[in-house]
Amino acid sequence: MHVMDGIESRHDGIVGSKRKRFIKKEKKIEIDLLYDEIRKGSRLHLSKAITLLESRAEHDQKAGQGLLRKLLPNTGESIRIGITGVPGAGKSTFIETFGLLLAEAGHKVAVLAIDPSSTVTGGSILGDKTRMEALAKHPNAFIRPSPSSGTLGGVHKKTRETMLLCEAAGYDIILIETVGVGQSETVVRGMVDFFMLLVLTGAGDELQGMKKGIMELADCMIVHKADGENLKLAKKTVREYRQILHFLQPATPGWSTTALPVSSLERTGFETVWETIETFYEKMEASGVWHERRQSQTKDWFHSMIRDRLIDSFFSQQGKKELVADLEKQLLTGEMTVASAVDAILPMD
Template sequence: MTKKKRHRPFTVDDYVEGVLSRDRVMVARTITLIESNAKKHRELAELVLKKLLPHTGNSIRIGITGVPGAGKSTLIEAFGSMLCDDGHQVAVLAIDPSSTVTGGSILGDKTRMEKLARNPKAFVRPSPSGGTLGGVTRKTRETMLICEAAGFDVIIIETVGTGQNEVTVRSMVDFFLVIALTGAGDELQGMKKGVMELADSIFINKADGDNKQRALQARAEYNRILYFLQSPTEGWKPKAFTCSAMTGDNIRGIWDVILKFEEVTKDSGVFERRRKEQLLEWVDWMIEDELKRRFFENEAVKKQLPHIRSNVLHAELSPAAAVKKIMEIYDNQK
């Protein structure tokens, strides 16, 4: 019986060449590589990213959030398809909350954007958050760079809209869009107000049929609120608009607003300054992430932590004393 020939492992150059030639399979494999927490994969991913970095930065980065039910995925599909028709290359990175039971992604955005996912000029990738903001920061930022190196000139990062990741995503995009809808309950409306001050623009979706008039009223209300809020972007005043992903009404208006935003902020220098600030912020996040990883991978910590946690549960140690003790164990091992 003939043994099946084993394929050699992919090299750094294999990944780099695959991404730069926009080989969709290799782009996906490279993203899978950087999402891995295995040490050998981390080291390989760092080498790949280092070679890809000179090819990054040539996109407009857009964050999109909104309450569940606002029609974000339908709107992103309509918006992304329009951009592809215009000749743009669009990558959608949808941050999925990871299931606390299975650890897997639970949104399945690719199934909600079937048309866009099939478009040869688009790339849709659900990106599990790993349950931590640090995970979102590291994985999503690096995935975004891979997509830029592959030539995607519009990067869309969609959050689930529960209020967890919006501030983090705001720190890695150029333009932050909040999708709203009319008729939501007070609780959902309150959540939206929490992210309104992050918004560079608000679009009220589902402004069609019997809902059109209510959407126009909501737009006026949002504009009144935005008037009194401090803009998250210097030199830019956020405004609210209506649109309908279902009918396509004013979907192009979203792009018009983003292009105007890009023009204004690039002319003033704010665009480039924000990119630099975000880069340094990423360094700080990475330092925290690396320190945390090294701490929990320390052999002495792994050995003693379960015992110390047990002492806390049995009221033999206070949480503060437990932290002090485990930090002393870690410090003595360095």
């Protein structure tokens, strides 16, 4: 009986070893296939690669990072544009119209969306892409939501990796939309080259509900829905914003943020928007700011992932969650100070 146990155990070990080698070989073949197809511009395989990177399974994560390393030399050649806006500004309509005009002009456009609020419902922001149906059908366009995985840091990591995959697939314009409001604007500003803020007419009223900090993140302000009876007021709003922007700290050294009137309904103003972005690129590349910003983006990503990994590592340790919960109770009852609670978790040497 013991002899048979030994034989069975040895047999299981051999089979298990063969199975591991097979899985490894299969994963290598999958990476090679994904690499080739992504470089050819296959949207299907690009979606599969993004799903691989988003997977929480350890073997998928390793395979995804292996693919990303292989594709890395083919990244970085796009213009990364962040887009945010006040509620009701019509971001989706603007992005679809802008994306279609660029796609029709021969550009390859990828749209990625960030919504930290999706962590509450667990929902997918773009879902079936009904918000940008016409753009989603264009052969030069690719639309993908960025699930947050529970934190803004999760968004940070997934969106950046998705962006690199899109660049490797030949997308030369990446549009990153913030669906949520608040901290997400700062996160997106840290991963894009050019940042646009969409507003509506009536600058005086609008400023009451807009934080100065968000305006200072923008390289360009778009006064949207500048059409019909609203056109005259839109032009007035543009003038008001230009006056305001003159007194604010510019988002990019050597660049003066401006305001532009745009109508998605009439498809007007978009050429000026694109010319502004092209001028920005030329000036920033010539001055070295473009390269510096890209380096800053990489360092920001690196430090963000270190913080995320440390937090995950801390809470994965046995008893840490319970300890934090107990200390929180003591804090709320006034039994100890915040500094003392932190020392109890992370004692100083």
